[in-house]
Amino acid sequence: VTTWEIQPTSSRLNAKIVFLDDSCLLVKDYMFLRNGASRKYAYHWQDQSGQLISRWDNAAHWKQIATFPHHKHDGQEDRVAPSREVTLEDVLHEIAEQLQSKQ
Numbered sequence: 001v002t003t004w005e006i007q008p009t010s011s012r013l014n015a016k017i018v019f020l021d022d023s024c025l026l027v028k029d030y031m032f033l034r035n036g037a038s039r040k041y042a043y044h045w046q047d048q049s050g051q052l053i054s055r056w057d058n059a060a061h062w063k064q065i066a067t068f069p070h071h072k073h074d075g076q077e078d079r080v081a082p083s084r085e086v087t088l089e090d091v092l093h094e095i096a097e098q099l100q101s102k103q
Helices: 088-102
Strands: 003-007 010-018 024-032 038-046 052-057 071-074 080-082
Touching (some): 038 088
Antiparallel strands (some): 010 024, 052 071, 071 080
16 A cells, blocks of 8 residues: 545545566545545556556546446557446456456
8 A cells, every 4th residue: 555545525545456476456546525425546457567457447538438437448548348336345356356267
């Protein structure tokens, strides 16, 4: 965990998780409670050489995706698929399943 801050109107988490296969998950998850709740997140999973495996995020730049702004990048930045809003727990569960299927 590189950043963990909780304020009265916001929270911020930045972390890096390294898995047994040397892939890693870069975590950014911010919550803002001013004028209603809003959340910004990106969970970027990459292999040991830094190549994207998957990224789940809610950046508002893929308006054609049915689940806008929530989406998932699969293997390439421009390969985008619909995704529900995810949590760190959801992402870790999906990564664990993928890593176990490789064994």
